[in-house]
Amino acid sequence: MAGTSNLRRSVFGSSHAISNFNRGVKKPLNPILGEWFTCHWDFEVAPGTQAFYISEQTSHHPPKSSYFYMSPQHHIRIDGTLKPQSRFLGNSAASMMNTSIVILRLLNRGAKVGEQGGGEKYILTQPNMYVRGILFGKMKYELGDHSYVRCTDLDLVADIEFKVKGFFTGAYNAIGGHIKRESTGENLYEISGSWNGEMYIKDLTVSNLWHIQRWRLTWNRLENANSSLTQLTHPQHRHPSDRSRSKTNESHKDCGIP
Numbered sequence: 001m002a003g004t005s006n007l008r009r010s011v012f013g014s015s016h017a018i019s020n021f022n023r024g025v026k027k028p029l030n031p032i033l034g035e036w037f038t039c040h041w042d043f044e045v046a047p048g049t050q051a052f053y054i055s056e057q058t059s060h061h062p063p064k065s066s067y068f069y070m071s072p073q074h075h076i077r078i079d080g081t082l083k084p085q086s087r088f089l090g091n092s093a094a095s096m097m098n099t100s101i102v103i104l105r106l107l108n109r110g111a112k113v114g115e116q117g118g119g120e121k122y123i124l125t126q127p128n129m130y131v132r133g134i135l136f137g138k139m140k141y142e143l144g145d146h147s148y149v150r151c152t153d154l155d156l157v158a159d160i161e162f163k164v165k166g167f168f169t170g171a172y173n174a175i176g177g178h179i180k181r182e183s184t185g186e187n188l189y190e191i192s193g194s195w196n197g198e199m200y201i202k203d204l205t206v207s208n209l210w211h212i213q214r215w216r217l218t219w220n221r222l223e224n225a226n227s228s229l230t231q232l233t234h235p236q237h238r239h240p241s242d243r244s245r246s247k248t249n250e251s252h253k254d255c256g257i258p
Contacts, residue, residue: 006154010122011189011201013104014149014158014179017124018195033060049073075108077119084129091135097126098145110153123150127162142172143195150182157182160191175199 036056043049051074055067062083069078080102084095105119112118127143142164149158160177163170173196179189193199 007156007188010149010151010154010156010158011179013122013151014160014191015199015201017147017149017158018160018175018191018199033057046073051076075106075119077105077107079103089130091133091137093131093134095129097128100126102126120153121151123152124148127160130164140172146177152182155181155183156188158191162195173197 034057036054038052038054040053041051043051049071051069051071053067053069055065058064058066062085065082067078067080067082070076081100082097083099084097085099087094087096102124104122104124106122107113107119110118110120125146125148127147128145130142130144131139132142133139143162144164145162147160147162149160151157156179158177158179160175163174163176165172165174171194173194175191175193175195177191178187179191179201180187187204190202190204191199192202
């Protein structure tokens with residue numbers, strides 16, 4: 001049962017990472033050097049528990065933003081950096097995000113619980129962003145290339161490809177990929193669909209199809225409630241003077257993390 005729980009936890013974490021992109025691709029925040037903001041959440045379903053978030057623009061050239069999220073009572077910690085690199089490709093422009101890293105740790109799991117730097121660790125990367133039609137034609141935003149959710153503690157990795165539309169073939173916003181056992185390369189789940197619509201995950205070990213639309217709707221429901229997990233990897237941008245508290249109606253366990 002422990003192995004099943006570990007695998008399902010990785011599946012839910014990967015689906016959550018993908019589902020957050022359904023907000024769409026938008027113009028990025030352009031803060032000044034040293035600008036920062038912080039906020040926190042009080043969880044109504046778990047009175048006395050909170051989550052805290054702080055971010056800061058730590059470099060102007062090259063641009064770099066760093067952020068930190070912590071929910072002590074729920075044993076969740078996130079450290080992340082955003083380091084976009086701009087490229088111009090004729091009629092398109094790209095923001096390369098392959099050096100932007102997010103590290104999520106479940107502090108009450110793993111072999112080094114309670115130790116410095118311990119906890120079950122997930123390393124997440126982000127897809128690149130493209131803007132088409134900047135000189136002529138209709139302007140269109142796309143996500144492209146690969147994003148990874150890797151947990152070496154569990155020997156699992158999710159490789160998700162964000163597919164850009166070809167000139168004559170393909171479709172906008174399509175994704176595909178697998179969750180696999182990294183040491184053997186064995187594919188355990190297959191991911192398909194559209195990152196801003198319906199996404200599917202197929203268990204390759206049994207004849208069963210899970211419809212991630214249910215999970216995506218769960219994330220949207222939590223987003224409407226200002227949930228901690230919706231904020232976990234993609235917090236809302238707020239003015240530094242905004243210190244208002246976000247209320248939530250859900251706990252992290254309601255989102256499928258055992």
